[in-house]
Amino acid sequence: MQIKSVAVGSADHPVAQLALDLGLDYARTDWEHRDPRIGSDWEHGVPAEQLWWDSYVVQAESLAEARALLPLFRSEGRARRFVLVIRGLFPAADLPVWTPRSLRDKAGTSAMTVPGLGLAVAVEGGKWVNVHSAALAALGCCPAAAPRPVLGGLRVGFTEPAASAWLAGDALGSFMTEQLLSPEPDDIYSVDVLIGRSELTQQLSEQIAVHPGRVIPPVWTPPGTVLPPVDTAVVSPMGFLPYPEKPALALEPGELGVGGELSEGALAALRPHDYLEVDGARFGGLDWQLARRISQLAVAGVPLLTRELSDPVRSLLGDQLVERIEAFYADDPRVLRESKSIELRRTALDNFSPKAVWNTLLGQLGKPLLPSPSVSVILATRRPEKLASALDQLARQSWESLEVVVVLHGFDAELPEVRRAVENYPGALQLRSVPADMIFGDVLNAGVRAASGDLVCKMDDDDWYGPHHLRDLVHAKDFSGATLVGAQVEFVYLESLDITTRRPPLGEQYSDHVAGGTMMIGREELRQLGGWRPVHRAVDRCLLQAVQAAGGLIYRSHGQNYMMQRHSGADAHGGHTWNPEDSIFLQSVAEQWDGFRPPPQIGPVPGTLGTPGGTRNEDMRSHFARVPDPVASQPAHTTYPHI
Numbered sequence: 001m002q003i004k005s006v007a008v009g010s011a012d013h014p015v016a017q018l019a020l021d022l023g024l025d026y027a028r029t030d031w032e033h034r035d036p037r038i039g040s041d042w043e044h045g046v047p048a049e050q051l052w053w054d055s056y057v058v059q060a061e062s063l064a065e066a067r068a069l070l071p072l073f074r075s076e077g078r079a080r081r082f083v084l085v086i087r088g089l090f091p092a093a094d095l096p097v098w099t100p101r102s103l104r105d106k107a108g109t110s111a112m113t114v115p116g117l118g119l120a121v122a123v124e125g126g127k128w129v130n131v132h133s134a135a136l137a138a139l140g141c142c143p144a145a146a147p148r149p150v151l152g153g154l155r156v157g158f159t160e161p162a163a164s165a166w167l168a169g170d171a172l173g174s175f176m177t178e179q180l181l182s183p184e185p186d187d188i189y190s191v192d193v194l195i196g197r198s199e200l201t202q203q204l205s206e207q208i209a210v211h212p213g214r215v216i217p218p219v220w221t222p223p224g225t226v227l228p229p230v231d232t233a234v235v236s237p238m239g240f241l242p243y244p245e246k247p248a249l250a251l252e253p254g255e256l257g258v259g260g261e262l263s264e265g266a267l268a269a270l271r272p273h274d275y276l277e278v279d280g281a282r283f284g285g286l287d288w289q290l291a292r293r294i295s296q297l298a299v300a301g302v303p304l305l306t307r308e309l310s311d312p313v314r315s316l317l318g319d320q321l322v323e324r325i326e327a328f329y330a331d332d333p334r335v336l337r338e339s340k341s342i343e344l345r346r347t348a349l350d351n352f353s354p355k356a357v358w359n360t361l362l363g364q365l366g367k368p369l370l371p372s373p374s375v376s377v378i379l380a381t382r383r384p385e386k387l388a389s390a391l392d393q394l395a396r397q398s399w400e401s402l403e404v405v406v407v408l409h410g411f412d413a414e415l416p417e418v419r420r421a422v423e424n425y426p427g428a429l430q431l432r433s434v435p436a437d438m439i440f441g442d443v444l445n446a447g448v449r450a451a452s453g454d455l456v457c458k459m460d461d462d463d464w465y466g467p468h469h470l471r472d473l474v475h476a477k478d479f480s481g482a483t484l485v486g487a488q489v490e491f492v493y494l495e496s497l498d499i500t501t502r503r504p505p506l507g508e509q510y511s512d513h514v515a516g517g518t519m520m521i522g523r524e525e526l527r528q529l530g531g532w533r534p535v536h537r538a539v540d541r542c543l544l545q546a547v548q549a550a551g552g553l554i555y556r557s558h559g560q561n562y563m564m565q566r567h568s569g570a571d572a573h574g575g576h577t578w579n580p581e582d583s584i585f586l587q588s589v590a591e592q593w594d595g596f597r598p599p600p601q602i603g604p605v606p607g608t609l610g611t612p613g614g615t616r617n618e619d620m621r622s623h624f625a626r627v628p629d630p631v632a633s634q635p636a637h638t639t640y641p642h643i
Helices: 015-022 063-075 131-139 161-167 199-210 264-270 287-299 311-317 319-325 334-352 354-365 384-395 416-424 440-450 469-480 523-528 539-549 616-623
Strands: 005-008 031-034 052-060 078-087 108-114 118-124 156-158 193-195 276-279 304-307 375-381 402-409 428-434 455-459 484-487 491-494 499-502 520-522 554-557 562-566 591-594
Touching: 015 052, 015 078, 052 063, 052 131, 063 078, 063 131, 063 161, 078 131, 118 131, 156 161, 193 354, 276 287, 287 304, 287 311, 287 319, 287 334, 311 319, 319 334, 334 354, 334 469, 375 384, 375 440, 375 469, 384 402, 384 416, 402 440, 428 440, 440 523, 440 539, 455 469, 455 523, 469 484, 469 520, 469 554, 484 539, 520 523, 539 554
Parallel strands: 005 031, 005 052, 052 078, 156 193, 276 304, 375 402, 375 455, 402 428, 484 554, 491 562
Antiparallel strands: 078 118, 108 118, 455 520, 484 520, 491 499, 499 591
């Protein structure tokens, strides 16, 4: 019997031409077509282990669509070769160009650009490959981070293809065919929660009478008053432009598409614009679709100028997010515009990330919640006089699951200033003392050995951090899938000149460098990399190199949660690990202000933190207010309009 091939796609693109573009022999086999929108196309009369295909070709219009297709492949069996094509996606200029030669010449997994078509990924693993596993491997070659179980191990199934949005690209999700809804007597259900019609509860309950002791998954029916989660592996703040190049753009009703979904291509087109204007009065009858689109835009941090949002839209989004949305003004200074974008996406991630949505639903179902990672901050210091101010900054962090490990480098814990600082810190704290001659890399490793958190974050004792510094880094690590995350050094206070500068911000993106005092990495990942290198200097650079050498990703988040201080007398303050001249921070300046001017996300610095300049910090809010002061608060430089 001849083995058939499969073509998957909702768009009207001829399979014969696609096969020709890919160098496949279209006439060699018969082809079956699968429409992702039609549930019956995915029903088979035999179990998955009995399904065998020649070529399994998937064509998607976007990366988001490709990720949404993933649960459909759970019961599709095996194929000789799997090919994923994402039309219009050309992620990198250095990818090889696809030539029409046989896929049999390609071993393993290879990604190529197809002229006039887009990204194509071929997966071959010997004689046969599992279709679902091959799809995971193919998506791992795409620009976004490789798919991962975003729901923390929770297995979710759905019975209607339209419900795939509730899985938000989760690698463990499954489309539940009739066969999977009725497993063999000695088998188990493949999911923990089932999304579908309420009648399924009765259907599943009847199986208990037939198979006593069987554990059935609870059924949850999405109400029209709840929005699905946003796939943060596709829709994220990556590429946000603090200095936009184009004027405001209006959102048109015809752009919402089916279900209000947002593609990565449409999102990329919005990045250069100052604002996106949304007139709710133009979206009559599209309340759910508009709310869905706004939730995605909010996760991406797109600055919005809205008016006349309907009550249903406001209800779907929630009061917290609506407040953030309505906080934007067209005449906001650039720094404040970015700050409001950060607050917008933080609130959106707290409410519409896959984990956030599913924890709400699991609470309603009486199921255990998905855990949040714990964070251990490693604070190594040679300056006992700096410990109190550093701990004050950690005490105001909004991330609740926090442990602080203080490593005293060359002095004793019994010093009065140390004892006072430790006694005043309200959270979990561990104290370690190491000799003054210990190599700095080993000092940090001593702190890591004492840490118990899932994530480890390095912080400095003489810089300033915003109260949401750790929360934003945890979010960034989650949506980026990066091994290591951190921030760029943008805001610097030069004590000798009594000025604050902002270096040119590059936006949030994958990078090869982040500030050493902001690095966050998994504790187990750090262990596998060998920890910090035992050297006196450049420990941060060495860790970045190790991550890249191991094939890991580095992601740079926004720079408003971190402000570096350059002391006027470095020797008197114990010195800096990185100690360039002040002039390096003046060579390229996007904006500059007189005095001590922390960015809005840091906020007014508590008095105990040693704020320079006496009362200078008191007027920080007015400096970054919506309408700047006409003289003192205007930036001295506004260069780099096209950053």
